[in-house]
Amino acid sequence: MAKLPTPEELVASRPEFPAQxxxxxxxxxxxxxxxxxxxxxxxxxxxxxxxxxxxxxxxxxxxxxxxxxxxxxxxxxxxxxxxxxxxxxxxxxxxxxxxxxxxxxxxxxxxxxxxxxxxxxxxxxxxxxxxxxxxxxxxxxxxxxxxxxxxxxxxxxxxxxxxxxxxxxxxxxxxxxxxxxxxxxxxxxxxxxxIHWIMDPVKNCSLTGNHLGIKPHSYKEIVEMLADDCEDIVGIRPKTPFNERGHEILFICPSGDVFADPGIYTFMGYLILFNELDLDYTLSTYASEGGNFGSFTTFNMAKKLNAKMYAEAERLGCKWILGGECGHMWRVINQYMDTYNGPTPAHMQTPVSPITGTVFENAASTKMVHIAEFEADLIKHGKLNLDPSRNDDLVCTWHDSCNPARAMGLLDEPRYVLKHVVNKFYEMPENTIRENTFCCGAGSGLNTEEIMELRMRSGMPRGNALRYVQQKYGVNRMCCVCAIDRATLPPLANYWAPGVTVSGLTELVANALVCKGEPKRTMNLRQEDLPHLDEEEQGE
Amino acid sequence: MKSLDVFFNCREQVIEEWVNAIFNTYPLQSTGFLRTVKDPFTNPVADMTREAARTVYEAVSGWDKKPEDVKQAIDRFVHLRAVQAMLPSQGIMVFYLLKPIMRKHVLPKLKDQALQDYLDAESRLDTIVLMAFDIYMKSRETVAENRIREIKNQHAQLVRWAQRVGGSPLEQEGKS
CATH class of the missing domain: 1.10.1060 (Fumarate Reductase Iron-sulfur Protein; Chain B, domain 2)
Incomplete structure (x- = not known):
């Protein structure tokens, strides 16, 4: 009679260890x-x-x-x-x-x-x-x-x-x-x-300026479509300046914010915020990608893909660059850009916020300011009219994206902003945040679906900490300043802490932002009903 | 002594041996770390293993445990094993590693007439394994669902845009 293996024999997964x-x-x-x-x-x-x-x-x-x-x-x-x-x-x-x-x-x-x-x-x-x-x-x-x-x-x-x-x-x-x-x-x-997931965006970026290979007219039309959505929500259609010369600021963000959910809500947040500030800025269809998958292949490729930022600032005559919520983009900017593409074009200047007058000395070399720094400065100077109760349906936690946190020390600015735009905020355990933050498990070009299983195990330490605050405080939203995170954390949360959604910082800023002359807001950027609507109706 | 007390008295020893047997399914060079570091966030695998082991043993012993509590306690552990590089059988089989340990430590201490109590305990373990199997399958389905959802999300705005090219269809279009 054939002998069945015992459970011990079935699970002996280390036949090679320690024999080999x-x-x-x-x-x-x-x-x-x-x-x-x-x-x-x-x-x-x-x-x-x-x-x-x-x-x-x-x-x-x-x-x-x-x-x-x-x-x-x-x-x-x-x-x-x-x-x-x-x-x-x-x-x-x-x-x-x-x-x-x-x-x-x-x-x-x-x-x-x-x-x-x-x-x-x-x-x-x-x-x-x-x-x-x-x-x-x-x-x-x-x-x-x-x-x-x-x-x-x-x-x-x-x-x-x-x-x-x-x-x-x-x-x-x-x-x-x-x-x-x-x-x-x-x-x-x-x-x-x-690998395909890295080289394909590299190719697309080389040919069209963004990871998905979207050509300028389509890119612009998608942004227009998002501006239409903003109008539906806020009642004011934000400007969408493209490739315009002579503006003070060039804005560059990861293209994931234009094409992918839930990044689009962050992008809509940028449009609404800049419109409210009447910011003197332009978008670019050429520098339509802040991310740099070249940095996951070779240093030379990273340098080549990054060059478009300064080239476009020079072509359009912008004095400095405001950068969106991206992860590895900021690693490249903060650690390599000077060596790769510096010095900056001669006409560029140390960034100065046109709204508050703050000089961003920390960006004197690269001439690039992170949107979280920019927003924190606005809030510090009381330049934004914020109603955090509009985000009262959210119990938030903050995920420090590896690159902004460890490669540029962006730890307190986003927290400062977040605490001003939401009422309910809880940190994950100490040894999983700030410099100690755990990766989403799929950065550096590993955010491809064929290794979803691998991503679920590599992202487990992050998922585990998220699950802890979900159970302890009822956290239902994880915020971050990284487009790859916004793509990789939703499946991770769905696996380890189902019920937690993911968003960028500026999405929540725009939710809370009371714009001048806006009609009564009833929806958030995701077109969901704002909290407290029923109470207000009863009050009326 | 009641059977339940026998199970209770062996609890720490059985759980420790069982947890170590589970750690031993990982490569040798990793087990030292798994055994020694206690912080739930620094060593999450050990934490979820210990959480599952304790509740499962208590439930198997015949303590009053709600099925929901048992599911909750093994949830992280099974989710982990469902995505680690191992066969489904290897993922789930670790529960059965408890049996030889109980037969070594608990069974000899039970009186003859308590054999039925012991068999009931092993049957409870079988029930828990079935619960784990449900969680395991759900986890695998979530992985597949994540892949599909991610592909859709990546291009969500492109599809919306493509549908608008040339203007939105008129409301009356397609109606007779």
Whole structure:
């Protein structure tokens, strides 16, 4: 008689552990664990090296014949170019402080998702080729020679890191694992390995200026349509200035705010706010994207895609740039833009709020101000007539998006704004917010639907904290200043804390904003009835 | 001694062994962290595992537990196992790891006439596994639903715009 396995036998998921060391354990490419590969025509069009067709689940990835040489040369090149990389390769003492800080590790419990081991994948190659001990002692001190399986392993784990930099926060040496992931991805692109969800927006951005590849006339018409919606709600149609020369401010936001729900409500918020302020600004169909998926491929691609911001400010003669609610856009602006595209065009000036006169000295170099800073300054100076009770149906919490929080220190400004536009606000637990914030689990170009399962586990630490405040305080709205978050948090909330919705900050600002001469408002930007309507009717 | 008291007296030992058996289904290098860090947000997997284990054991023992409370206690845990890289059987089977542990610690301490009490307890575990199966399936459906919803949302405004190109259809259009 055939013997059925026992429950213990069924769940023994560690046959390879510890019989095999982590070094020898190879990842399994199963559906849901990897992103679809970039298409060959896309890679060709973008002049990426070695474009080819390949399937991550296949044994053979059709790499170019001399793949090993290409990768070793590229690695040598990056080590020479980025002193930080060489330093990061040398100084890690494997103390493990970062190990349990990664949301991917916490969600998957895969040891190679500990930042230290993820980087060790690359560091082991470095040790073999660049250290004397590694050359002599090899595997005994964790050095290994590059082989085909290691390329696959690098790909697997480089796309299980959202470059959120939470681990860096805890590293006593300040090793920036995100930069190492960025370099690994850059190396992989050298042998033609990229993912569709990143390369397609890169292509679209290169051709039309935004991620979805929407052409200028369509982009403008969609914005007009949203302005129509604003008129239905507020009773005043906001201006939609496009590509107009001679305005003081150029406004650039992520295109996700124009095309995707619930980002559109944030965009409508921008239009309503600027109209109320009678702001001297213009939108651009050329710089119609603040996001920069180039930053998830190579530094050069990031530089190329980012160049349009200053180019457009120069063409239109704008003095400074106001930036919308985007995440990685601000990482690029705050950390790389000066080096990539600086110095700014000669006529640009240190931003000064035309409404309050505040000089944004912090933006003296890049000439770009974050909308949350701009709004906080307006509120501080009492320039906005706000009625937070219009948001009384919401019990809010604040998600610090990784890039604005950790890469530019934008922690208090959005909270200041939020507290002035809503009456009910509760923080998530201390070790999951501000600098300690947990990633949405799908940043850095991983917000694609084919890895939804992976995203649900990598986003678990965030979902878990959200669920806690949902149960404790009845939180039903999570706010953030990142377009990727607005795309990735709704499914995450739907999984871990169903009933919580997601919005941008400016959506709530516009809900609360009492515009001059507006008829009595009955709807919020989502065209839902405002709270207290029944009470007011009874009062009347 | 009543059967319930026997279950109660073994509680901490059984739960600890069971929780460790669950942690052992993860790679060796991860289990040390799972075992040692107690903070619910720093180590959420251990927290949700312990929350589920405690309530499940108490319910299995025959304590007065509402089905809703049991569901609530295992909800996070099952949601997690539903999206971790494992087979559905591996996701759910961890509940059955409780049986050998109870047979080791509880069964020998029960008197012969209390065998029925023990069998009832194991049957209660079977019921809980079925509850977990429902949550597991719902979780998988949510993942699929999320994928569909996300695809729709990404292009929601484009579809609206495309439908408006050339002007909105007249209200009377299509009516005879």
């Amino acid at each position: 060391s982590w070094f020898d354990y190879k990842p399994k490419f199963e559906a849901g664990s990897y992103c679809y590969p970039a298409q060959k025509p896309t890679m060709e069009l973008m002049h990426m090296p070695n474009p080819h067709d390949w399937d991550p689940a296949a044994d053979d990835w059709n790499l170019p014949e001399n793949w090993k040489e290409i990768l070793c040369d590229a690695f040598a090149d990056r080590l020479a170019k980025h002193r930080s990389l060489k330093l990061f390769m040398d100084i890690c003492v494997r103390c493990g402080a970062c190990a349990d800080k990664c949301h991917f590790f916490l969600g998957t419990n895969d040891p190679k998702n500990m930042p230290v081991l993820r980087v060790e994948l690359l560091r082991s190659l470095y040790r073999r080729d660049y250290t004397l001990l590694g050359k002599i002692l090899g595997k005994t001190i964790g050095a290994r020679e590059l082989d085909y399986d290691i390329v696959k392993e690098l790909f697997f784990y480089a796309y299980q890191c959202t470059e959120c930099r939470r681990c860096s926060l805890f590293c006593p040496y300040g090793i920036d694992t995100a930069e190492i992931t960025a370099i690994v991805r850059e190396l992989l692109h050298e042998v033609g390995l990229g």
